[in-house]
Amino acid sequence: MPERTSGWRDPGTLWLVLPVALALAPHMLFVPGWVGLAAAMTLAWRLSPAWRPGGAQRLLRVTLAGAGVAATYLQFHTLAGPEAGIALLVMMAALKLLETDSRRDHAVMVLAGYFLVMATLIHHQDMVTTAWLLTTTAALTASLAASQAGRVPAAAAALRTGTLIVVQALPLAILLFLLFPRLAGPMAGLVQVESARTGLTDSMAPGSVSQLIQSDAVAFRVDFADPAADARGLYWRGPVLSDFDGRTWRRAGNHAGMPEAEPAGPALDYTITLEAGDQPWLPVAGLAREVPVEGAWSTTYLEWLTPRQGHDRLRYAVHSWPAFQMETELPNWQRARTLALPEGYNPESRALARRWADESADPRAIVARALAYFRQEPFHYTLAPPPLGDDAVDDFLFQTRRGFCEHYANAFTVLMRAAGIPARVVTGYQGGERNAVGGYWVVRDRDAHAWAEVWLPGAGWVQVDPTAAVAPERVERGLADALPAGERPLLNLPTGWLKTLRQTWDYLSNGWNQWVLGYDFERQQRLLSALSPSLATLHGTLLAMLAGAGLILAGLAFALLRDGAGRGDEVDRLYGRFLARLARIGLTRGAAEGPADFARRAARDRADLAPAVAAITELYVGLRYGGGAPRRVAELRRAVRGFRPARRH
Structure with a gap:
């Protein structure tokens, strides 16, 4: 990914701003209006061609950050606590976008996005919010992967990578959710009442x-x-x-x-x-x-x-x-x-x-x-x-x-x-x-x-x-x-049918409330006792959690290694078939000759084969040494299958 990006037309800028915007969006319902407006204007500025990294605009950014802290204190009379803390986090995350012009800054910005995702759960934990946050997490992870790769990937490929990472993490998250010891008492002051509403009064x-x-x-x-x-x-x-x-x-x-x-x-x-x-x-x-x-x-x-x-x-x-x-x-x-x-x-x-x-x-x-x-x-x-x-x-x-x-x-x-x-x-x-x-x-x-x-x-x-x-x-x-x-x-x-649809949604929401949001200390103890009495003890729970996490991580590692090895074997096989077909027309790769050097020599000897040789070699090098996306293996397979060089007459 380019070190410095600006303007909404630039893919690198969009990969930075849009995932953070997804993380900021749910908070617009809860923070004061001026905080939401300031965050929206900051994102628009970051996407505009007027934004420039460093230098002349640095003083303005520092001034805005100081004004934001002061305004937050005047609004809440504190900088601590859930309400003031989230408002400050929203504003500072938006302002951080204005000085994000390097790979390191990009990683810090994504980390702030993860904090915004977690902070959303203070207000809402329903199914729709959870689905939104999982999608946002996948987008933030894709943005981070794209930044660390040093190039701007295709959107579908990057999102597939981010989604795959989130899906791979879900088994471990579910295990920790089920087994991590729950507090028997209320976490007063940490989480606000969700959707507090006034019903009957006195x-x-x-x-x-x-x-x-x-x-x-x-x-x-x-x-x-x-x-x-x-x-x-x-x-x-x-x-x-x-x-x-x-x-x-x-x-x-x-x-x-x-x-x-x-x-x-x-x-x-x-x-x-x-x-x-x-x-x-x-x-x-x-x-x-x-x-x-x-x-x-x-x-x-x-x-x-x-x-x-x-x-x-x-x-x-x-x-x-x-x-x-x-x-x-x-x-x-x-x-x-x-x-x-x-x-x-x-x-x-x-x-x-x-x-x-x-x-x-x-x-x-x-x-x-x-x-x-x-x-x-x-x-x-x-x-x-x-x-x-x-x-x-x-x-x-x-x-x-x-x-x-x-x-x-x-x-x-x-x-x-x-x-x-x-x-x-x-x-x-x-x-x-x-x-x-x-x-x-x-x-x-x-x-x-x-x-x-x-x-x-x-x-x-x-x-x-x-x-x-x-x-x-x-x-x-x-x-x-x-x-x-x-x-x-x-x-x-x-x-x-609208009534049936609403009742179905209420049934799903009620199940979510009972088995996810309502999974408290008492319910956890009942579940673990039903599985095994030894699991209901702290010692047994911790052992089960460690053993389960180890098995999941070992399974993921084995799957990744097998996928990498299998893909590497197929890539080498396809390249070997390509070399064999060139050898049949008299173009043989030397023992000390690298793929790129051999491709250049083959192109000089057979200019008519130069485009195909260059394309296949680029695919091979990208997959063999750069990782590459799985779909590129299919591209290499098709290219080698269609490569049928003829001898010169």
Whole structure:
């Protein structure tokens, strides 16, 4: 490869810049906009004819590097840590291209590209990103091989070389992935939460849940022990909201401890894979005695939480009872909290509830009266309700009558409290979609739901879903069937072959998450123990890793040596056949005569054979002494086969 290259038309420059651009591309989604713009402009400058190595532009490059470091510090207030470190790496790698004009610089640049590839995994480790990074690694390796060869090869040949090297390294990488000892604890601070997302929160105001529901992102996946289990009728419990200020519902706080509760129906066994997020809630269908997540704990409201606010992808097995009886005796402090209503809000709603209470002293009858009100009055289920005023419940119940689950749960809970019945709002998820390819259920953000719990004497806390009184299709068949036809496109739900394609992709992604990203210390121990109990020990694992690596490297060495020897033997055979055909017409190579000298002498004696002799000799010398690409052997084979020199007459 030329020592100095410039301009996008120059192959040497492209072999330098394009692989690095592939390594930089994924980071453009995460670094600040000014960093991405600066990197793009630097790459464009390196490809332009205006770039010149060394000399006059050196001061400008040093100035840009200093400005980049200063700007990074001002942005992040540090130069350490994943975010600031990656931004600085992106900027410095781009600027390094401006002073890369030698073979040594090229190798340093490729090494920086490898660091960029590894840094991408801090943000994403999905299948698409991994495929991109493997392709980028092959391109960087091809660029390095081309640089060290001292010439600009054909693109296909160089990429084939880079790909071959990556493929040869994969068995060793897989062995190390399977056997290298895993850390039993979290690597806090080293890797950021992948695609951290905000799901359910500890408050609910009009519009908060419906905004979440218009997202198609996966919240969690459920794999039931019983293949016949149906998730559509299940309520996945999340934050419980007891405090109300007239507009917003909020959690009452983290009161640790399991509430008094007993199962009231059959149990379910299932495994949940919860996507990474920045909220601590662990969804559970009903009553669970424990959730096997490190540090997980329950509140007195039957919420399960992780000890950290943010978490990576979690997988946990649960034994729970969807139907249960909770707190048949209500503590006074809870009664007071779940009856409280702020003064001055929603006078019409409170008057309606008091009238119901005056007409019947039975709490069950009042609950039934409220549900009948929702069924009989012209309420509509919609994702696009009109705005509400300060007296949101009054506006909803007596004017707009259009809303989503949060509107119905909010209004019902206020009515119950106004009638003297303890009540609270529960948020979580309801239902899900079965993945027919993988046989598991997918619960998405759009399955987020809000319902109510009322406390009834002798029964304790009883689940009531007022949304089901207005739109039973929401509970029985899912969100899409409950919405008006004009609003269903908002969900962008695929059908037919698109649905099958999406489910297939989700199945593959879930497998990747489980067996690659989820291959933790516990899973490694189970796998090694299943293969051999001795492998589950540190000593056994290290011995197996060393033995396996030795076998793989020995196999690669044997294959390379055999390929080189086999190719060398064939090259010599073909050249010998070429010499034999020249000898038959009186041109014999001398014992001390090299191939190039003999070719020149043969060309002088037989000028008509000069082009063919020169071409065959060049191919032979390139393969025999310069390595050459395997396709050149085929070229030599064809050239010798077609070489049929005739005697002079």
